[in-house]
Amino acid sequence: MRKNVTVALLLATFLAAIEGTVVSVATPVIASELNGAALVSWVFAAFLLFTAVSTPIYGKVADLFGRKRVLLFGIGLFTISSLLCGLATSMEQLIVFRALQGLGAGAVLPISMTIIGDLYKYEERGKIQGILSAVWGVSGVLGPVIGGFLVETLSWRYVFLLNVPFALLSFIMIIVFYKETVTETTERIDVKGALLFAFGTTAFLYGLITFSETNVWTPSIVVSAVFSVVLLTSFFLSERRAKTPLLPLDLLKQPIIASINGAVFFAAWVLVSMSAYIPIWAQAVLGKSATEAGFMLMPLSVAWTFTSIIGGRTLGVASPRRRAVTGMSLLLMGTIILTLLTQSSSDLFVYLAVAIIGVGFGLSQPMFIVVLQTVVSYRQRGTATAANSFLSTVGQTLGVAVFGAVFNFIVLSGFREEAGLSGVSLESFFNRSMTEALNATVRAQGEQLIATGLNTVFIGAALAAFIALLIALRLPASPPEPSRDN
Numbered sequence: 001m002r003k004n005v006t007v008a009l010l011l012a013t014f015l016a017a018i019e020g021t022v023v024s025v026a027t028p029v030i031a032s033e034l035n036g037a038a039l040v041s042w043v044f045a046a047f048l049l050f051t052a053v054s055t056p057i058y059g060k061v062a063d064l065f066g067r068k069r070v071l072l073f074g075i076g077l078f079t080i081s082s083l084l085c086g087l088a089t090s091m092e093q094l095i096v097f098r099a100l101q102g103l104g105a106g107a108v109l110p111i112s113m114t115i116i117g118d119l120y121k122y123e124e125r126g127k128i129q130g131i132l133s134a135v136w137g138v139s140g141v142l143g144p145v146i147g148g149f150l151v152e153t154l155s156w157r158y159v160f161l162l163n164v165p166f167a168l169l170s171f172i173m174i175i176v177f178y179k180e181t182v183t184e185t186t187e188r189i190d191v192k193g194a195l196l197f198a199f200g201t202t203a204f205l206y207g208l209i210t211f212s213e214t215n216v217w218t219p220s221i222v223v224s225a226v227f228s229v230v231l232l233t234s235f236f237l238s239e240r241r242a243k244t245p246l247l248p249l250d251l252l253k254q255p256i257i258a259s260i261n262g263a264v265f266f267a268a269w270v271l272v273s274m275s276a277y278i279p280i281w282a283q284a285v286l287g288k289s290a291t292e293a294g295f296m297l298m299p300l301s302v303a304w305t306f307t308s309i310i311g312g313r314t315l316g317v318a319s320p321r322r323r324a325v326t327g328m329s330l331l332l333m334g335t336i337i338l339t340l341l342t343q344s345s346s347d348l349f350v351y352l353a354v355a356i357i358g359v360g361f362g363l364s365q366p367m368f369i370v371v372l373q374t375v376v377s378y379r380q381r382g383t384a385t386a387a388n389s390f391l392s393t394v395g396q397t398l399g400v401a402v403f404g405a406v407f408n409f410i411v412l413s414g415f416r417e418e419a420g421l422s423g424v425s426l427e428s429f430f431n432r433s434m435t436e437a438l439n440a441t442v443r444a445q446g447e448q449l450i451a452t453g454l455n456t457v458f459i460g461a462a463l464a465a466f467i468a469l470l471i472a473l474r475l476p477a478s479p480p481e482p483s484r485d486n
Helices: 002-022 024-033 041-065 067-087 091-119 122-153 163-177 191-214 219-241 255-285 290-313 320-339 347-375 378-417 426-430 432-436 440-472
Strands: none
Touching: 002 067, 002 091, 002 122, 002 163, 024 091, 024 122, 041 067, 041 091, 041 191, 041 378, 067 091, 067 163, 091 122, 091 347, 091 378, 122 290, 122 347, 191 219, 191 378, 255 290, 255 320, 255 347, 255 378, 255 440, 290 347, 320 347, 320 440, 347 378, 378 440
């Protein structure tokens, strides 16, 4: 019975996780067919935004009223919205349906991890959480491959439609095999806090995503910033008075939980620097194709997958602190290698750095979740797990915004100041045929500027890895004592 539930959870997690990568190769075709090139970034942003906003709310609801109801709602919404995405007739419709997909995924990912924590004891969780973490690595490898195959042989619509039968299978398996006893409670969800959090976080992430695209403080970004500050300040003040707070601040301030969440938050900056900027280095600096650029990221997923599986099975061998410090040290080592890259560096250095970072994530991420779920009670596990997922998503979003602003400032200002580059667009360096048509001197100047901008991004990623390492040093040297009702 437990094995069947685990299979259903892994399947649901894989479908939600792969949505972040499988769509990437289909977006050029989608933009062309739906005449929406200007809106294409929101196909990604809508999914990310609504996943992040909904995750903590689902976690609290699951703690109060049961995991099964919340998970079935999330899988059901994800299934319906996947069908709607596949049937969309305009870019605006697709973005709305992607937002609904994100709302569904916001329940699937953290609640699946929470149920794993419920079903397995500390000694067993490492193995299963390692496999669950490996699902993310596998999705990173298979996503672009599956997406490319579907786009080339069938239609971009099957990128979404293929989710439907597998999501339904997971839905049915959860109904049949997952038995849950829900204790009646008089507690109620903090509706005021949930609304303040949802609207405040939406305004914050909307401003971040928009600024990362434009690098200009437009009126809409300023308004979003003001709204986010007012609403999130009101949220934290409300949480201190609420009988059943959405995010119990006393829980999140516990030293072990705060250390894990802090390390995960800054490690997310490292992750986004890989996924967003390694392809740019490959295409704009090294002159490689999009396919070759994708292969440069593959060691991250492969190393993460195998290390998660092996590391999960050996969770009791090393202390949480030692494993976390080792993982964050590998992140720091990999990012330092990237800061030393030049235009003449061998491709092997990129593959090496990315693989080292993958091993670091594989060692640390399953352990973080296992320890987090061990030190909290059953009634707090969903909230704690969802808050951890939320901070990871916000870390990636914030990393994209900050790194994007830094990269654009360095590169675009350099293009304006260099006489030979004043009339050349940055986009021309992402297209091999356009780059080869440029004057050799102009091409060298542009590639050097882009390399400088990327080196600065990698320095920022190394700084984030160093902060994560310092935070990891605060974790306990021995496995934590389980909560009383764990």
